[in-house]
Amino acid sequence: MADTVKGGGRSERVAPRERILLAAADLFYRHGIRAVGVEAVAEAAGTNKMTLYRHFASKDELVAEYLRRAAATSNESWARYERMHPGEPFEQLREWLREMSEHATCADQRGCALANAAVELAEREHPARPVIEAYKVAQHERLVGLGRAAGLVEPELLADELHLLLEGARVTAQSVGREGLCARLVRIGEAMLERHRQGLPLR
Amino acid sequence: MADTVKGGGRSERVAPRERILLAAADLFYRHGIRAVGVEAVAEAAGTNKMTLYRHFASKDELVAEYLRRAAATSNESWARYERMHPGEPFEQLREWLREMSEHATCADQRGCALANAAVELAEREHPARPVIEAYKVAQHERLVGLGRAAGLVEPELLADELHLLLEGARVTAQSVGREGLCARLVRIGEAMLERHRQGLPLR
Structure with a gap:
């Protein structure tokens, strides 16, 4: 699901919090909020759950x-x-x-x-x-x-x-x-x- | 969640398939379809997952x-x-x-x-x-x-x-x-x- 963060190579230039939000917006909107877990969001953002929870309490x-x-x-x-x-x-x-x-x-x-x-x-x-x-x-x-x-x-x-x-x-x-x-x-x-x-x- | 099937004692008179549907309707409607698992439905219907899957393939x-x-x-x-x-x-x-x-x-x-x-x-x-x-x-x-x-x-x-x-x-x-x-x-x-x-x- 790496393509969900638009613009190849962007992941290196965009800060993790922003990448997480972009990936979450795309996945939540397309599939529904409950259908998407934090694991999938972290993966699509090219990061991991630990980083996600550093930026968002839940x-x-x-x-x-x-x-x-x-x-x-x-x-x-x-x-x-x-x-x-x-x-x-x-x-x-x-x-x-x-x-x-x-x-x-x-x-x-x-x-x-x-x-x-x-x-x-x-x-x-x-x-x-x-x-x-x-x-x-x-x-x-x-x-x-x-x-x-x-x-x-x-x-x-x-x-x-x-x-x-x-x-x-x-x-x-x-x-x-x-x-x-x-x-x-x-x-x-x-x-x-x-x-x-x-x-x-x-x- | 036994109270979700209305009418005390009804569980003994209503067939399992019907009890499951009544419990599912109540839980799905109130909490959302994705928020409720089959386990919770079976429990509210006073039955178990195996029985649920006998009546509904999925x-x-x-x-x-x-x-x-x-x-x-x-x-x-x-x-x-x-x-x-x-x-x-x-x-x-x-x-x-x-x-x-x-x-x-x-x-x-x-x-x-x-x-x-x-x-x-x-x-x-x-x-x-x-x-x-x-x-x-x-x-x-x-x-x-x-x-x-x-x-x-x-x-x-x-x-x-x-x-x-x-x-x-x-x-x-x-x-x-x-x-x-x-x-x-x-x-x-x-x-x-x-x-x-x-x-x-x-x-």
């Missing part, structure tokens, strides 16, 4: 850090939408809808790493759970904030609608399949946005 | 049967909606929306057993995958069929919208939380239904 801590990284990547996307459409919150929401619809239905994707983790980690006390919850709440607030900045009358409702639509899409892609799903998502989401723009969100 | 086969049961339970619900609202497909859809919204946001629930399994079981060749896919496709077709029977102009679109809304809700309940979610779901779903009833689904 597998649970490694999982939590993997999810913090995934959340940070999502924040970078939002910064990108803002650069693409400065001062246009409505267009930023549309950009997110389009990109997320593509992402959710892309064949090599398995949905949102944080939502999948919420399903896999049933234990309330797992250190990843506050990471997941904080991320999803912040995401929802961001959608509300953009809707409000766009002058919509019910920004919370739009945030709910978009959030549920895309969470549902990620699960659907994994169960029913992806065929035609992206186009349908964009169509439904654009109609949601349009109703809100016209000030008649529930009509 | 843990994967047990998982597939657990999901077939979950799908059958869902079919029973649809039969109930039909008895409640005979000849009224639109009302059957509303009944499903209301019940699923409550179910998705109920504190002791962890969403749809079949959707959760789709997230947990990344392997394409797992024997549970055809069970999950057949169920979700049939569910979608059922929604389309009821929408068509109700005379809606775009029954496929309504099926997509309702399906995505509730799949999204089940994940959201596990990540963001349940507070207020049920009421919001019913509000959004009722508005979807109403737009379709008025023949203007995307307005």
Whole structure:
């Protein structure tokens, strides 16, 4: 599984902690968190369990850090939408809808790493759970904030609608399949946005 | 974990295969499929691994049967909606929306057993995958069929919208939380239904 750390020879230049996180992210995302042991992560990172435990107190801590990284990547996307459409919150929401619809239905994707983790980690006390919850709440607030900045009358409702639509899409892609799903998502989401723009969100 | 098989003393009256399935359903649903080993299932069922393997060739086969049961339970619900609202497909859809919204946001629930399994079981060749896919496709077709029977102009679109809304809700309940979610779901779903009833689904 050495190929899971991309870029040949990189293992010599990248610090062990980073290599472990890259390997863990790849394996956890593709196979599921519980399906992958620390031994497999250490091996894919070109290191060993002892080194892994020097950097992460437990597998649970490694999982939590993997999810913090995934959340940070999502924040970078939002910064990108803002650069693409400065001062246009409505267009930023549309950009997110389009990109997320593509992402959710892309064949090599398995949905949102944080939502999948919420399903896999049933234990309330797992250190990843506050990471997941904080991320999803912040995401929802961001959608509300953009809707409000766009002058919509019910920004919370739009945030709910978009959030549920895309969470549902990620699960659907994994169960029913992806065929035609992206186009349908964009169509439904654009109609949601349009109703809100016209000030008649529930009509 | 003997209490997972409900009804004290039942273990003496229920056949081993059934006891194993009841215990597996409870444990898999509450803790996740990967978090529970066959040893724990056998113990909760008041039997042993050897007996378990006499009835199920592998843990994967047990998982597939657990999901077939979950799908059958869902079919029973649809039969109930039909008895409640005979000849009224639109009302059957509303009944499903209301019940699923409550179910998705109920504190002791962890969403749809079949959707959760789709997230947990990344392997394409797992024997549970055809069970999950057949169920979700049939569910979608059922929604389309009821929408068509109700005379809606775009029954496929309504099926997509309702399906995505509730799949999204089940994940959201596990990540963001349940507070207020049920009421919001019913509000959004009722508005979807109403737009379709008025023949203007995307307005």
